[in-house]
Amino acid sequence: xxxNPISIxxxxxxxxxxxxxxxxxxxxxxxxNKSLDDxxxxxxxxxxxxxxxxxxxxxxxxxxxxxxxxxxxxxxxWGMVGYxxxxxxxxxxxxxxxxIKELMPKGYTCGDxxxxxxxxxxxxxxxxxxxCYAMGWLVSLGMAGGVLLNTLSGLSYHLGMTxxxxxxxxxxxxxxxxxxxxxxxxxxxxxxVGVLFIGFVCYQTVGLxxxxxxxxxxHPELLNLLFPAAMMFLxxxxxxxxxxxxxxxxxxxxALAFRPGIGKKAYLMSGLLWLxxxxxxxxxxxxxxxxxxxxxxxxxxxxxxxxxxxxxxxAIFVFIVVFSALASSLDSLLAATSDLVTRDIYNxxxxxxxxxxxxxxxxxxxILGLGFVTWLLCLPKITxxxxxxxxxxxxxxxxxxxIVLGLYQRRxxxxxxxxxxxxxxxSGLVGYHTIxxxxxxxxxxxxxxxxxxxxxxxxxxxxxxxxLQDMEKTQ
Amino acid sequence: xxxxxxxxxxxxxxxxxxxxGSQCNGRQCPIYLQLKEGKDEVITAGHFxxxxxxxxxxxxxxxxxxxxxxxxxSSVIKSALLDNDQHPATHLNISKNQNFSEVSHSIKIHSTQxxxxxxxxxxxxxxxxxxDANKQAVSNTVRVIIEHHSMLKVWLIFLSGATLFLIxxxxxLVTVFRHKEEA
Numbered sequence: 001x002x003x004n005p006i007s008i009x010x011x012x013x014x015x016x017x018x019x020x021x022x023x024x025x026x027x028x029x030x031x032x033n034k035s036l037d038d039x040x041x042x043x044x045x046x047x048x049x050x051x052x053x054x055x056x057x058x059x060x061x062x063x064x065x066x067x068x069x070x071x072x073x074x075x076x077x078w079g080m081v082g083y084x085x086x087x088x089x090x091x092x093x094x095x096x097x098x099x100i101k102e103l104m105p106k107g108y109t110c111g112d113x114x115x116x117x118x119x120x121x122x123x124x125x126x127x128x129x130x131x132c133y134a135m136g137w138l139v140s141l142g143m144a145g146g147v148l149l150n151t152l153s154g155l156s157y158h159l160g161m162t163x164x165x166x167x168x169x170x171x172x173x174x175x176x177x178x179x180x181x182x183x184x185x186x187x188x189x190x191x192x193v194g195v196l197f198i199g200f201v202c203y204q205t206v207g208l209x210x211x212x213x214x215x216x217x218x219h220p221e222l223l224n225l226l227f228p229a230a231m232m233f234l235x236x237x238x239x240x241x242x243x244x245x246x247x248x249x250x251x252x253x254x255a256l257a258f259r260p261g262i263g264k265k266a267y268l269m270s271g272l273l274w275l276x277x278x279x280x281x282x283x284x285x286x287x288x289x290x291x292x293x294x295x296x297x298x299x300x301x302x303x304x305x306x307x308x309x310x311x312x313x314x315a316i317f318v319f320i321v322v323f324s325a326l327a328s329s330l331d332s333l334l335a336a337t338s339d340l341v342t343r344d345i346y347n348x349x350x351x352x353x354x355x356x357x358x359x360x361x362x363x364x365x366x367i368l369g370l371g372f373v374t375w376l377l378c379l380p381k382i383t384x385x386x387x388x389x390x391x392x393x394x395x396x397x398x399x400x401x402x403i404v405l406g407l408y409q410r411r412x413x414x415x416x417x418x419x420x421x422x423x424x425x426x427s428g429l430v431g432y433h434t435i436x437x438x439x440x441x442x443x444x445x446x447x448x449x450x451x452x453x454x455x456x457x458x459x460x461x462x463x464x465x466x467x468l469q470d471m472e473k474t475q
Numbered sequence: 476x477x478x479x480x481x482x483x484x485x486x487x488x489x490x491x492x493x494x495x496g497s498q499c500n501g502r503q504c505p506i507y508l509q510l511k512e513g514k515d516e517v518i519t520a521g522h523f524x525x526x527x528x529x530x531x532x533x534x535x536x537x538x539x540x541x542x543x544x545x546x547x548x549s550s551v552i553k554s555a556l557l558d559n560d561q562h563p564a565t566h567l568n569i570s571k572n573q574n575f576s577e578v579s580h581s582i583k584i585h586s587t588q589x590x591x592x593x594x595x596x597x598x599x600x601x602x603x604x605x606x607d608a609n610k611q612a613v614s615n616t617v618r619v620i621i622e623h624h625s626m627l628k629v630w631l632i633f634l635s636g637a638t639l640f641l642i643x644x645x646x647x648l649v650t651v652f653r654h655k656e657e658a
Binding site: 075076092215219220221222226289294296436438439446449 | 519583590595597636650
């Protein structure tokens with residue numbers, strides 16, 4: 001097999017066909033959007049099948065198809081298991097999704113909740129954390145597009161990244177959340193079938209015994225249950241996954257968009273179905289050394305092994321699967337971040353009296369702007385996908401306790417939440433730079449927990465839940 | 476004066492050691508191999524990256540002819556889209572001995588490959604070098620020091636994570652249960 005199994009022509013043809021299909025789908029679904037609720041929250045009427053599929057497709061992202069193999073390749077068995085346990089984020093969010101829908105039926109974003117529940121200072125701190133995370137994830141997805149095309153076809157990283165970003169911005173712009181959810185449904189089917197098929201071929205071709213014997217001799221740390229960095233990574237990744245889901249508007253907007261009673265079931269189902277996926281993609285990565293495959297960059301290992309196993313034609317299949325995974329997350333994140341910027345920053349801070357029609361227009365401009373900023377930040381490929389994502393772990397893990405306590409505890413006060421967000425993030429960043437990416441989320445969560453517990457002990461906010469029903473504006 | 480002399484001296488020292496370390500059988504090595512994490516960086520997770528950057532001027536006309544146009548794409552477009560400069564290395568060897576008397580890993584390298592990500596190494600000092608098809612060295616030797624985190628630190632962080640996780644799960648179970656009762 002050649003170093004790049006797909007020709008540039010084939011890669012571009014696939015991109016054009018799928019890109020045109022997604023964009024047409026987005027436009028077709030977008031015709032039904034009449035209001036801001038339609039564009040942002042798909043009319044707040046999404047059923048169980050679409051709800052489960054969109055939650056799962058969004059969580060199966062470049063993270064699962066590129067970063068899960070990367071972390072297994074770098075951190076071995078614990079990397080694989082740790083990544084898989086990120087499913088706990090979806091599972092534990094299930095009851096919270098129900099609570100969110102009950103508490104704020106008129107809400108639009110997670111920022112709405114923080115603003116009303118904890119006040120303006122905590123809201124601003126939360127927006128900074130949330131925006132840093134969203135940009136980190138967006139950039140990682142754009143980078144993943146470039147890496148994917150470069151690995152499989154040899155197309156330059158910059159051109160591949162630009163094309164994929166353009167396609168995803170295009171159909172998100174045309175269809176809003178309705179298009180995002182519908183394309184997610186199709187993409188979920190492609191991803192699940194693809195990943196399982198590749199995993200099966202890998203198991204049949206290489207086999208568990210060979211993987212174990214070869215790695216034990218040549219890469220012993222990958223199988224070592226006392227692998228130091230991997231042991232630290234285990235709980236770090238759980239907290240990273242929890243932080244990602246608990247705080248992110250990607251998941252809150254879905255909780256608000258689903259029909260009443262659907263959110264809990266959808267998140268529980270998608271979490272349980274997602275759990276084994278990183279094990280499959282991780283196993284693919286552990287097979288790489290056995291096949292004599294050592295990638296240029298560890299985030300390329302998944303597609304590289306899959307393309308090698310399936311041959312040149314199979315590589316096209318791999319390309320379609322990973323492209324679908326990328327697109328399903330990129331569009332969701334663009335839509336959700338745009339909601340956050342439009343509702344919380346523009347409507348909350350700049351133009352508080354903006355009409356819904358104006359917000360609809362602003363929302364589209366924000367999607368365009370986000371796409372452009374993401375493209376700019378993707379240009380210098382500064383680090384690997386795994387390292388970039390875990391950098392954002394320092395931010396998001398600080399939000400776990402403020403969100404959980406905010407939903408269930410009247411006592412928790414905004415001042416302590418602000419401190420928990422700021423000091424938690426700082427602790428995470430210190431851990432990231434002094435020890436490694438595999439402790440950033442853990443350090444952040446520990447510090448945030450300590451501050452929240454102190455807050456619960458020394459101050460009682462006695463919050464009135466009814467204030468969330470009306471989504472009162474900030475003073 | 477001293478503050479200007481010292482950096483200049485250190486710069487010259489670094490430059491001269493780099494040149495001395497890049498000799499292949501008495502001649503200048505065609506490829507300069509580097510540890511991406513940084514020279515003499517101690518690797519704490521058993522995973523590291525080696526790179527040997529492109530030097531466009533080394534591309535010969537013979538190599539250009541070899542690249543061909545097998546996919547039917549114009550060579551102009553192809554050269555604009557692909558990073559396909561070729562090099563003579565065919566293998567990357569890794570050894571625990573500086574003289575490569577016993578090679579622990581011999582990894583095939585593609586002629587356009589410019590980097591490699593290696594993983595799962597235990598504590599120790601390793602040496603890496605690129606070789607061509609005739610088993611002649613074509614790069615300098617890179618030294619990689621692997622020293623995993625101390626287990627004391629690891630257990631402390633691991634147990635902190637486990638404790639916090641149990642507290643969170645416990646809290647959520649109790650809270651969700653109570654919330655149901657209230658409902």
